[in-house]
Structure formats: C-alpha cells, structure tokens
Amino acid sequence: MEQNNLSQKDTPWHILKQLIKDGNADAIEEFTNSVSRDEMLHTLFILSQSEQKLLISYLDPAKAADLIDDIPTSYAADVLENITSDQAASIVSEMASDEQVDILQEIENDEAEAILNEMEVEEANELRTLIEFPANVAGGLMMTEFLSYPENYSVSQVIKDLTDRPDDYALYNVQYLYALDKDRKLQGVIRLRDLVFSEPNTLVKNILKKANTVFVESTQEELMDFFEEHEISACPVVDNNNRMLGVLRQSAVSSSINEKAESDHQKSQGIVNGEELRTMKTLSRSKRRLSWLSVNIILNICAASIIAMFEDTLTSVIALAIFLPIVSDMSGCSGNQSIAVSMRELTLGIARPSDMLRVWLKEISVGLINGISLGLLLGLLTWLWKDNIYLGMVVGAALALNTMIAVSIGGVVPLLLKKLEIDPAVASGPILTTITDMCGFFLVLGLATIMLPWLI
Amino acid sequence: MEQNNLSQKDTPWHILKQLIKDGNADAIEEFTNSVSRDEMLHTLFILSQSEQKLLISYLDPAKAADLIDDIPTSYAADVLENITSDQAASIVSEMASDEQVDILQEIENDEAEAILNEMEVEEANELRTLIEFPANVAGGLMMTEFLSYPENYSVSQVIKDLTDRPDDYALYNVQYLYALDKDRKLQGVIRLRDLVFSEPNTLVKNILKKANTVFVESTQEELMDFFEEHEISACPVVDNNNRMLGVLRQSAVSSSINEKAESDHQKSQGIVNGEELRTMKTLSRSKRRLSWLSVNIILNICAASIIAMFEDTLTSVIALAIFLPIVSDMSGCSGNQSIAVSMRELTLGIARPSDMLRVWLKEISVGLINGISLGLLLGLLTWLWKDNIYLGMVVGAALALNTMIAVSIGGVVPLLLKKLEIDPAVASGPILTTITDMCGFFLVLGLATIMLPWLI
Numbered sequence: 001m002e003q004n005n006l007s008q009k010d011t012p013w014h015i016l017k018q019l020i021k022d023g024n025a026d027a028i029e030e031f032t033n034s035v036s037r038d039e040m041l042h043t044l045f046i047l048s049q050s051e052q053k054l055l056i057s058y059l060d061p062a063k064a065a066d067l068i069d070d071i072p073t074s075y076a077a078d079v080l081e082n083i084t085s086d087q088a089a090s091i092v093s094e095m096a097s098d099e100q101v102d103i104l105q106e107i108e109n110d111e112a113e114a115i116l117n118e119m120e121v122e123e124a125n126e127l128r129t130l131i132e133f134p135a136n137v138a139g140g141l142m143m144t145e146f147l148s149y150p151e152n153y154s155v156s157q158v159i160k161d162l163t164d165r166p167d168d169y170a171l172y173n174v175q176y177l178y179a180l181d182k183d184r185k186l187q188g189v190i191r192l193r194d195l196v197f198s199e200p201n202t203l204v205k206n207i208l209k210k211a212n213t214v215f216v217e218s219t220q221e222e223l224m225d226f227f228e229e230h231e232i233s234a235c236p237v238v239d240n241n242n243r244m245l246g247v248l249r250q251s252a253v254s255s256s257i258n259e260k261a262e263s264d265h266q267k268s269q270g271i272v273n274g275e276e277l278r279t280m281k282t283l284s285r286s287k288r289r290l291s292w293l294s295v296n297i298i299l300n301i302c303a304a305s306i307i308a309m310f311e312d313t314l315t316s317v318i319a320l321a322i323f324l325p326i327v328s329d330m331s332g333c334s335g336n337q338s339i340a341v342s343m344r345e346l347t348l349g350i351a352r353p354s355d356m357l358r359v360w361l362k363e364i365s366v367g368l369i370n371g372i373s374l375g376l377l378l379g380l381l382t383w384l385w386k387d388n389i390y391l392g393m394v395v396g397a398a399l400a401l402n403t404m405i406a407v408s409i410g411g412v413v414p415l416l417l418k419k420l421e422i423d424p425a426v427a428s429g430p431i432l433t434t435i436t437d438m439c440g441f442f443l444v445l446g447l448a449t450i451m452l453p454w455l456i
Numbered sequence: 457m458e459q460n461n462l463s464q465k466d467t468p469w470h471i472l473k474q475l476i477k478d479g480n481a482d483a484i485e486e487f488t489n490s491v492s493r494d495e496m497l498h499t500l501f502i503l504s505q506s507e508q509k510l511l512i513s514y515l516d517p518a519k520a521a522d523l524i525d526d527i528p529t530s531y532a533a534d535v536l537e538n539i540t541s542d543q544a545a546s547i548v549s550e551m552a553s554d555e556q557v558d559i560l561q562e563i564e565n566d567e568a569e570a571i572l573n574e575m576e577v578e579e580a581n582e583l584r585t586l587i588e589f590p591a592n593v594a595g596g597l598m599m600t601e602f603l604s605y606p607e608n609y610s611v612s613q614v615i616k617d618l619t620d621r622p623d624d625y626a627l628y629n630v631q632y633l634y635a636l637d638k639d640r641k642l643q644g645v646i647r648l649r650d651l652v653f654s655e656p657n658t659l660v661k662n663i664l665k666k667a668n669t670v671f672v673e674s675t676q677e678e679l680m681d682f683f684e685e686h687e688i689s690a691c692p693v694v695d696n697n698n699r700m701l702g703v704l705r706q707s708a709v710s711s712s713i714n715e716k717a718e719s720d721h722q723k724s725q726g727i728v729n730g731e732e733l734r735t736m737k738t739l740s741r742s743k744r745r746l747s748w749l750s751v752n753i754i755l756n757i758c759a760a761s762i763i764a765m766f767e768d769t770l771t772s773v774i775a776l777a778i779f780l781p782i783v784s785d786m787s788g789c790s791g792n793q794s795i796a797v798s799m800r801e802l803t804l805g806i807a808r809p810s811d812m813l814r815v816w817l818k819e820i821s822v823g824l825i826n827g828i829s830l831g832l833l834l835g836l837l838t839w840l841w842k843d844n845i846y847l848g849m850v851v852g853a854a855l856a857l858n859t860m861i862a863v864s865i866g867g868v869v870p871l872l873l874k875k876l877e878i879d880p881a882v883a884s885g886p887i888l889t890t891i892t893d894m895c896g897f898f899l900v901l902g903l904a905t906i907m908l909p910w911l912i
Contacts, residue, residue: 037681038805045806046814070684072804163653196652197619225493228526233689258714262800265721269796270789276797278807278818286825289793293830296789300782301837307778314774321770321777322763325784325893326756333726333752337745340725341732344718348528349494350501351734354467358502362734369742374749381757437781 013043020051025058032063037070044071045279049082052279056083056091065094068103073259074275077106085111089118098143098252101130105140106274138223139216141256142237142246149204151179151187156200158190178211178236178244179204186211186236186244213238216245220260221349223253261347264425268343270296272426299430303328303437310445317455319386320448323395326378328433328440330399331406334370335432338363338410343424346414353419356412363411367404375400390454398443406436469499476507481514488519493526500527501735505538508735512539512547521550524559529715530731533562541567545574554599554708557586561596562730594679595672597712598693598702604634605660607643612656614646634667634692634700635660642667642692642700669694672701676716677805679709717803720881724799726752728882755886759784759893766901773911775842776904779851782834784889784896786855787862790826791888794819794866799880802870809875812868819867823860831856846910854899862892 012035019027032040044067047055056064056079068076068091080088080103092100092115104112104127112131116124126144133139149158158177179187188208198207213236214226226235227250237246266275270292276285307314307324314320342359345351351359379396383389409432414424417431448455468491475483488496500523503511512520512535524532524547536544536559548556548571560568560583568587572580582600589595605614614633635643644664654663669692670682682691683706693702722731726748732741763770763780770776798815801807807815835852839845865888870880873887904911 037684038677041805042808045801046811159652192648192652196615196648221494228493254710258717261714261718266796266800268725270793271796275800276793278797278801278815282818282821282825286822286829289790289822290826290829292793293786293789293826294833297782297786297830297834300785301834304778304782307781308775311774314777315771318767318771318774319764321780322760324777325763325781325897326753326760328781328785329756329889329893330749330753333749334745337726337732337748340722340727341734344722344731345501345734348531349497350531352498355502359734362738365738366742366745369738370746370749373742373746374753377750378753378757433785437785441781 012039013046016043016055017047017051020047020054020058023054023058028055028058029060029063032059032067040067041070044079045075045277047279049279049281052079053083057087061087061090062094064091069095069099072262072275073102073106075277076103078277078280080115081107081111085114086118088115093119093123096143097127097130097145097246098141098249100127101133101140102135102252104131105135133216136220136256136260137216138214138218138237138248139245141220141223141252142216142248143252144246146178146236146244146247148178148180148244149190151181151203151205151208153204154200155195155198155202155204155207158204159195159200176232176234176247179208180244183241184243186213186238186242189236211236213242213244214248215239220253220257223248224257227253264343264347267423267425268339268429270429296430299434300437303434303441306438306441307445310441310449313445313449313452316452317391317448319391320444323378323382323398324441324444327395327399327402327444328437330374330378331402331436331440332433334367334374334403335406335410335436336429338407339414339428339432342411342414343428346418346424351415353415356415359411359415360408363407364404367407370407371400371403374403388455390451391448394447394451394455395444398440398447402436402440402443405439406432409435468495469502472499472511473503473507476503476510476514479510479514484511484514485516485519488515488523496523497526500535501531501733503735505735505737508535509539513543517543517546518550520547525551525555528718528731529558529562531733532559534733534736536571537563537567541570542574544571549575549579552599553583553586553601553702554597554705556583557589557596558591558708560587561591589672592676592712592716593672594670594674594693594704595701597676597679597708598672598704599708600702602634602692602700602703604636604700605646607635607637607659607661607664609660610656611651611654611658611660611663614660615651615656632688632690632703635664636700639697640699642669642694642698645692667692669698669700670704671695676709676713679704680713683709720799720803723879723881724795724885726885752886755890756893759890759897762894762897763901766897766905769901769905769908772908773847773904775847776900779834779838779854780897780900783851783855783858783900784893786830786834787858787892787896788889790823790830790859791862791866791892792885794863795870795884795888798867798870799884802874802880807871809871812871815867815871816864819863820860823863826863827856827859830859844911846907847904850903850907850911851900854896854903858892858896858899861895862888865891 016031019031035043044052068079071079080091092103104115107115116127130139130144176192177190179190181187189211190204190207191209194207212230212232214223216237216239232250234247234249236244237248238244263275270289272292273288276288342351375396378399379392382395383392413431414428417424417427472487475487491499500508524535527535536547548559560571563571572583586595586600633646635646637643645667646660646663647665650663668686668688670679672693672695690703690705692700693704694700719731726745728748729744732744798807831852834855835848838851839848869887870884873880873883
C-alpha cells in the first residue's frame with residue numbers, strides 16, 4: 001500500500017493534476033503531446049470537473065477537438081457543457097460537420113444554442129439545419145464538407161485545384177470528388193484512381209461514374225444495407241430533386257449503430273437516461289438511476305404482494321420462504337438469457353416482430369429441457385435438505401414450470417415491444433422479472449397449498 | 457390470424473423455402489439477387505439447417521461468400537460447419553485472408569482443418585500460420601494480400617502494372633501500395649495521391665513516404681490507439697526485422713473490438729459459450745445455457761440458506777417473507793447499474809483496476825442517496841400496508857444498507873476481477889447477486905430478530 005502510494009505520485013494523472021494546479025500552459029501542452037491517447041483518456045476522467053475545465057482552457061482548440069473526438073459522444077457532450085460556450089464553440093468549430101452535429105445533438109438544447117451563437121453565423125445556420133434531422137437518418141449523419149467541380153472542367157484543372165488546397169484535401173479525407181450542375185444537382189462521382197489514369201485534358205464528364213446515392217431521410221438500417229452492398233467508404237446524400245446535400249461516411253453509420261447497441265445494453269441494466277459518467281455530479285447520477293429504480297420497486301412490491309395472499313400456507317410450512325427467492329431468481333436468469341438472444345437477433349435483423357411464434361417454439365423447446373433439468377436438480381436438493389419428497393416435488397415443479405414461462409416471455413416480449421414501438425432494451429427486463437416473480441411465487445405457494453397435508 | 461397466414465405465403469422466406477424444395481437453382485440465384493441484404497439475412501435464419509445447406513449448395517461460391525461475410529462471425533462459422541468441408545472451402549477461398557482467419561478461428565478445430573485440407577496447399581499453409589496468432593493481435597487481424605513494388609520502379613511502371621490487374625486492384629481495395637526490398641523489408645509507402653501528382657518517370661523511391669507500421673504482436677488496444685492517432689484506413693504489419701507480413705485494416709480492428717463488446721454483453725446475461733443462434737440444435741442451445749444456470753442455482757441456494765437460519769423469526773413475523781425478495785431484487789438492480797457503468801468505463805479505458813478506491817467513493821456517494829431514498833420509500837409503504845412502523849423501519853433500513861453494499865460491489869468487483877484476470881463480463885453478475893442476496897436476507901431477518909418484541 002505504502003509503495004503504491006509512492007509510485008502513484010509519478011502516474012500521468014498525478015503529474016497533470018499538478019501542472020493544472022501550477023497553471024503551466026506550456027508544460028500541459030507538452031504533457032498532452034507525450035502521453036498515449038489511452039493514457040490521456042484515463043487521465044481526463046480522473047480530473048475533477050473544474051480541473052477538466054482548466055485543462056481545456058490551456059489547450060489549443062484544435063488539440064482539444066482531437067481529444068474530444070476520441071471520447072464517446074455522450075461523454076464528450078458532458079465535457080463541453082462544463083466549459084464556457086465560447087470555448088466550446090471554438091473547439092466545435094475545429095470538427096467536421098458530421099461530428100459537430102453528433103455532439104450538439106447530445107448537448108442540452110439551451111447549451112447547444114449558446115454554443116451555436118458563439119460560432120460564425122453561416123456555419124451555425126448550417127448546423128441548425130443539420131441538427132433538425134433525426135440523429136439516425138442520413139441527414140443527421142452526413143457531413144457537408146466535400147469537393148465538387150463542374151463537369152466541363154478538365155482533369156488537369158481538377159488536379160491543379162486539388163494541389164492548390166492541400167489543407168482542405170486533408171480535412172475532407174478525400175477519396176471521391178463530385179460533379180454538380182449549377183443547381184447543385186449531382187451529375188456523378190469522380191474517383192481518384194480515374195484522375196490517375198486519365199490524360200490531363202480529358203473532361204470530367206468523360207470520366208464521371210454514376211453515383212450510388214442515399215436519400216437524406218434514409219434510416220440507419222437502410223444505410224447499413226447500402227454500405228454492405230456497395231463497398232465504398234462514403235457516398236453522396238441527395239434530396240428529392242437529386243440535389244447533393246452532403247457526404248455520408250460509412251464510419252459515421254457504423255459508429256452510430258455501435259452507440260445504439262451500447263446504449264441498449266446500458267438501458268437493459270438500468271442506466272436509462274443516456275450514458276453515466278462517474279465525473280458527473282453525484283446528484284444527477286443519483287437522480288438518473290433512481291428514476292429507473294423507483295419504477296422497479298413498485299413492480300417488485302406488486303409481485304411480492306402475491307406472497308401475502310398465501311400467509312396461511314407460509315405459516316404452516318415456513319421452509320417455503322427459502323425457496324421463493326430461489327425460484328424467482330433462477331427463472332429471472334433463464335428469462336434474461338432469452339432476452340439477450342432476442343435482442344441480439346433484433347439488432348442483427350435476424351428476428352422480427354412477425355417471428356414471434358417461431359421464436360416462441362424455439363424458446364419453449366429449450367425451456368422444456370432446462371426447466372425439467374433445473375426442476376429435478378432443485379427438487380432433489382430440497383428433498384435431501386428438508387427430508388420431505390413432497391416439498392421437493394412442489395419446489396421442483398414450480399421451478400420447471402416457471403422456467404418455461406420465463407423463456408417464453410424473455411424470447412417473445414422484446415419482439416412484441418418492438419411491434420408496439422416501445423423500446424425493448426428498457427422495458428423487457430422489468431416486464432420479465434415482474435411476471436416471473438409473480439408466477440414463481442404463485443406456483444410455489446399455490447402448489448404448496450394443494451399439497452399442504454403432505455408438507456406439514 | 458387467417459389473413460396473416462394468407463399474406464405470409466408471399467413473404468420472401470416462404471418463397472425461398474419453396475424454391476429450395478423445388479431445387480430450382482436458377483430461380484434461387486435470381487431470388488438472392490433481387491432481395492435486399494437485410495431481407496436475405498432474415499430469410500437465411502428462418503430456414504432450417506438442412507434448407508440452409510441446400511441453399512448454399514445452389515449458390516455460386518463467390519455469392520455465398522458475400523452472404524456469409526454479412527453475418528456476424530460466430531453465426532457464419534455455424535453455417536459453414538453445417539455444410540460439407542469442400543463446399544465450405546470453396547466459399548472460404550473467395551474471402552480476403554483477414555476474414556478467412558476470423559471465421560476459421562471460430563470454427564471447431566477438426567472442422568477447420570478439414571476445410572483447410574480442401575483448399576489449395578499454399579493458401580492453406582499461409583492460413584495455418586495466420587491462425588496461430590491470437591485473434592486479438594495484429595497478426596490475427598491482418599490480411600496478407602497487398603501490392604508491393606521495388607523502390608527503383610518508375611511511377612509509370614507502377615501505373616501500368618495497376619491497370620493490367622484491375623481485378624486484384626478491386627480485391628485489395630487499394631489506397632496504399634508498398635515498396636519492399638528483396639528481403640521483403642519495408643522501405644516505405646506509396647500513396648495513390650502521390651502517383652497522381654508525379655511525373656511518369658519519377659522513381660518510386662522519390663515519392664516514398666515513411667510508413668507508420670504496427671508490430672505483428674501488437675494488441676487490440678495498442679492498435680486502436682494507433683488508428684486513433686494516425687488517421688489512415690490501413691497500415692503495414694511488420695516483424696522484428698521490419699519484414700512486411702501483411703496489411704491491417706482499421707475496420708478489422710474496430711469490428712473485432714465491437715464483437716468483443718457484444719460478446720461481453722451476452723456473457724453478462726448468461727450466454728457464455730459464444731453467441732447463441734436459434735437455428736442451432738435445441739440440445740446444444742440448452743446445454744450452453746444450462747452450464748451457466750447450474751452454477752447460479754448453487755449460488756442461489758447458498759444465499760437462500762441464510763433464510764433457514766432465521767426460521768423462528770420468520771414464523772413469528774410471517775410478513776417478512778414478502779420483503780425478502782423485494783430487498784434482494786432491488787439491491788440486485790442497484791448493483792447491476794454500477795456494474796454496467798464500471799464495465800463501460802473498463803471497455804473505454806476510463807477506469808482501470810488501480811482506480812478501485814476512486815470508483816468506490818463515487819459509488820458510495822450515489823449509494824447513500826439512493827439507499828436512503830429507496831429505504832424511506834419502501835419503509836413508508838410497508839408501514840402503511842402492514843400498519844407497523846417498526847416493520848417499516850426494519851425493511852427500510854435493510855434496503856438502505858443493502859443498496860450501499862450493492863453499489864460498492866457492483867462498482868468495484870469488475871475492476872477487481874480484471875486485476876485478477878478473471879473475465880468480469882461473466883463473473884460480476886453472479887458474484888453481485890450472491891452477495892447482495894445473502895446480505896439482504898441477513899439484514900432483513902437480523903434486524904427483525906433484534907426488533908422482534910415490537911414486530912409481533
């Protein structure tokens with residue numbers, strides 16, 4: 001422990017905390033250049049909010065933008081909400097527009113508007129338009145920076161323009177250029193490789209390829225399909241009139257889908273109002289978690305009230321109280337396995353709401369085997385422990401039946417919720433445990449009431 | 457229901473099932489070309505294993521490879537294990553080597569060897585070498601197909617060679633070319649854009665850029681850092697002697713990391729031996745799930761045996777039986793929230809095992825607020841319901857204390873397991889629920905025993 005404390009003084013976060021305290025801007029700059037991204041990320045989240053604020057004020061906006069680009073969007077939004085809006089604006093200005101929109105959509109409305117007000121009017125207005133698109137359609141994921149040329153330009157004119165603007169070239173990470181007419185309607189795409197292989201005075205229109213475009217309102221799923229089908233890293237986004245509005249990068253679609261999957265998993269564990277970060281204020285973390293917990297406690301009390309209906313049976317066979325939590329917990333475990341498989345199949349598009357019957361048949365066949373196996377195991381252990389074969393039968397049968405109920409609910413409920421347009425990631429778990437708890441208590445105590453003469 | 461049955465006859469999977477039954481290869485080919493990737497994926501997983509087998513035998517291997525490339529690796533492996541090894545070999549041969557290795561690593565050893573035996577000897581031997589690399593280091597993620605030229609070639613020679621092999625060009629998805637010496641040591645990288653802007657008789661060595669390389673044994677985390685730092689889509693993989701072994705695509709690293717995250721989430725819900733697919737055989741699905749459930753039932757019985765120690769108290773105040781599951785379930789919910797946040801922070805590299813104390817302080821502060829809030833709520837409801845303020849105090853205090861225990865365990869245990877090199881995704885949940893169940897039962901019944909005179 002002693003040794004550990006000594007060595008901690010030399011850890012990067014310890015050093016950075018000291019540099020921030022000293023207000024040594026040059027040393028901070030040097031520090032951020034010398035540590036790996038991984039180390040920097042770890043350090044950033046050990047700092048208190050006020051230290052983060054100071055750190056960012058010491059960094060060059062471009063450097064800060066790089067750093068913030070590395071963090072998951074919801075966390076990055078938290079960092080930007082924490083600094084002044086003009087600082088945030090100068091950092092956001094350094095990002096590509098798809099990243100700008102991404103992060104502004106995560107920031108609270110007032111705060112986002114305050115940041116936009118600090119930016120250049122033209123850029124801000126463009127962003128305001130982009131933010132209006134839902135985050136999961138092409139318009140919300142595209143970037144508006146791209147290079148386009150008239151189709152009567154020659155290859156050498158294009159190359160000359162490109163060489164004259166090496167900076168933009170790097171920013172746009174260009175692999176494709178576009179040809180637009182005077183109404184900004186898309187004529188086609190110019191591939192870099194075609195520029196390589198063409199005579200300098202060839203006209204753009206002669207090397208133009210037909211562009212595979214996506215519609216500005218295409219959904220995330222359609223976009224994923226599109227990129228799976230066409231092996232390209234970016235494509236033009238067009239409106240109803242084939243006017244080109246922006247470029248959609250494949251990476252924007254896949255990272256949006258991954259964030260969705262991650263957020264679903266957090267939700268299923270009760271982190272429901274966006275991702276939690278331990279540097280957030282304690283009260284706000286507590287409030288977010290409590291909102292979910294208070295719904296659950298009500299459901300839990302409803303489920304447990306079943307037990308109150310059988311107080312006489314319980315009084316006669318007090319040992320039943322031991323088996324109530326076992327049966328309800330184990331059924332919960334079985335049901336959660338089914339939820340996990342259904343959620344995964346929903347995400348992948350393998351299962352759809354219309355597959356409910358098929359999914360149920362698959363689940364019940366596993367539920368039969370597992371229910372009987374677990375029921376026999378628990379029944380046998382109960383018999384050996386409490387030396388009453390009838391108690392073993394009651395408890396075993398209750399677990400067997402309740403396992404079948406649990407896998408059925410776990411398998412089918414996510415599909416049903418999807419059909420009803422309720423978020424299955426949030427609601428499946430509580431619905432499952434409430435029903436399996438109720439059924440579990442009812443089965444154990446109901447069967448025990450019937451078998452009461454043999455249990456006493 | 458009637459109507460639903462009628463319309464289902466026209467759904468793609470219904471049509472495809474019929475085509476497979478008819479053995480109409482041409483129509484099957486046409487079908488697969490006409491439906492979207494999404495539709496095809498859904499259809500594929502509605503087919504029985506024997507129908508899948510027939511479908512793949514009717515498809516051209518390149519077409520089948522495209523289809524299989526779209527499926528998550530573990531599922532794809534399942535499909536390939538299900539067909540004959542020479543069919544599987546002809547499909548695998550159509551893939552790029554990083555995808556080949558990916559999928560062969562998921563297939564059982566015997567089966568993978570049988571597929572390799574059906575492939576060309578040279579290709580198979582190369583794959584055998586690649587498979588030896590762990591799946592999460594550069595060697596296991598790289599592809600061995602790349603284009604290289606001697607550094608004394610001229611730009612026009614390179615361009616001529618490229619134009620002579622448009623097929624390879626497409627396969628390799630080239631953005632970079634490499635210059636190697638006669639020992640295959642890497643001299644540098646040729647960027648496509650430099651070919652565009654150079655005089656035809658410029659020598660390769662004059663436009664060569666220093667390559668940012670990764671070492672063949674670099675880990676996934678190091679590779680992620682590398683790609684975050686250098687904004688390139690692919691980089692050369694070299695050995696100790698700077699010999700170039702392959703090309704690592706950024707997409708291979710990010711999809712490997714996503715599959716790891718997904719598999720962690722499945723594990724945390726009790727799907728532990730690789731992803732489950734509902735087209736798998738019922739017995740194998742059942743066995744996989746049971747392995748996890750049987751560990752849990754033992755832990756559950758241990759926890760519940762605490763209740764047996766207090767049978768006298770329970771007999772005196774039978775209403776306590778209602779609150780045992782409520783307190784243990786609710787603490788489980790609070791603890792799972794903490795696990796979710798810790799797992800996320802571990803994945804992102806924000807939290808490390810050395811941060812245990814810091815994480816605990818953050819958790820206990822939330823635990824205090826939430827524990828007291830939930831305890832007051834449950835205590836109040838209990839008082840109103842059972843008309844006994846002392847029962848309310850017992851139950852409320854037990855929940856408050858157990859919530860603090862639960863968030864502490866949930867926050868810290870994942871970091872501790874990581875330090876002990878035990879997979880936190882698998883073990884955190886069961887450890888949490890076992891301890892919180894035990895503590896919950898002990899607190900409710902222990903406090904009740906102390907307060908017994910006021911409860912009766």
